[in-house]
Amino acid sequence: SQTIHQWPATLVQPVGSPLSLECTVEGTSNPNLYWYRQAAGRGLQLLFYSVGIGQISSEVPQNLSASRPQDRQFILSSKKLLLSDSGFYLCAWTRQGDSPLHFGNGTRLTVT
Amino acid sequence: RKEVEQDPGPFNVPEGATVAFNCTYSNSASQSFFWYRQDCRKEPKLLMSVYSSGNEDGRFTAQLNRASQYISLLIRDSKLSDSATYLCVVPLSNDYKLSFGAGTTVTVRA
Numbered sequence: 001s002q003t004i005h006q007w008p009a010t011l012v013q014p015v016g017s018p019l020s021l022e023c024t025v026e027g028t029s030n031p032n033l034y035w036y037r038q039a040a041g042r043g044l045q046l047l048f049y050s051v052g053i054g055q056i057s058s059e060v061p062q063n064l065s066a067s068r069p070q071d072r073q074f075i076l077s078s079k080k081l082l083l084s085d086s087g088f089y090l091c092a093w094t095r096q097g098d099s100p101l102h103f104g105n106g107t108r109l110t111v112t
Numbered sequence: 113r114k115e116v117e118q119d120p121g122p123f124n125v126p127e128g129a130t131v132a133f134n135c136t137y138s139n140s141a142s143q144s145f146f147w148y149r150q151d152c153r154k155e156p157k158l159l160m161s162v163y164s165s166g167n168e169d170g171r172f173t174a175q176l177n178r179a180s181q182y183i184s185l186l187i188r189d190s191k192l193s194d195s196a197t198y199l200c201v202v203p204l205s206n207d208y209k210l211s212f213g214a215g216t217t218v219t220v221r222a
Contacts, residue, residue: 032208043214044156044199051208059209090155094210098144098163098203101210103155 002027006091006104013111019064019078021107023091026072031093033074034101035066038088050074086111113138116202118213125190125220132186133216135200145183146201147174150215156199160185190220 006023013019025031035047046059048066056066063082067075074091091104119133137145144163148156160167162183166175173186187194200213 044212046209049208057208088153100146100158100161101156101201102158106155108153 002093002102004091004093004102004104006107008107009105010108011110013081013109015083015111016080019076019081019085019109021076021089021091021109023074023076023104024072025074025093028072028093028095030071031095033068034092034094035074035076036090036092038090040087044090048076081111083111085109115139115204115211116200116213118198118200118216120214120216122217122219125218127190127192127220127222129190129220130186130188131190131218132184133198133218134182134184135202135213135216136180136182137200137202137211138181139202139204140178140181142202142204144203145174145176146210147172147183147185148199148201149196150199151196159198185216187218190218192220192222194218195220 003026032051034049036044037047038044049057050068053068053071064078089107092101094101115138118135123131125131146161147159149159150156160174162174162176171188176183197215197217199215201210203210
């Protein structure tokens with residue numbers, strides 16, 4: 001069966017510090033990978049998605065970036081965090097085609 | 113028009129009641145639809161997939177109306193544990209993205 005791992009679960013970082021969130025998927029190959037953010041009390045905002053190694057599509061201009069160094073690894077990064085980067089970050093995967101998304105447990109980031 | 117729109121709620125219902133709410137979508141070519149539930153401060157979890165006219169899983173029934181471009185979710189015999197936000201998700205055509213509705217909040221009271 002397929003599983004998705006995302007870490008850390010919670011993170012408190014000062015403004016201006018770097019960020020690295022990692023997500024890995026097991027039990028499948030060539031998944032589509034996604035990073036979403038959810039601000040408190042709001043809906044899910046798609047940040048990045050990837051359909052293959054090294055392929056990244058950005059949805060929202062911001063100070064975040066994503067990378068996919070391996071088929072089942074997706075990393076979300078920032079060089080300098082802003083207060084507005086606080087939120088609940090969710091990694092997700094889906095198979096090719098009309099398949100549902102499967103989410104990781106999420107990372108709750110608080111930028112202070 | 114937004115790609116996916118949902119009844120925002122909140123729907124506040126007593127235990128045992130039936131509650132139903134809709135999700136409208138703009139892409140007439142969409143072939144698959146998904147309902148997720150999200151508990152407070154948790155990740156969304158897949159509740160139901162719909163690939164044809166509808167789907168039923170226990171107390172939950174999803175019905176698709178392609179002509180009017182909406183999908184509904186009905187919860188029968190509501191339980192306290194059904195309290196959550198329900199998200200409608202629709203894949204976009206010619207793309208790998210899935211569009212999320214803003215969610216419908218359901219609260220079941222004792």
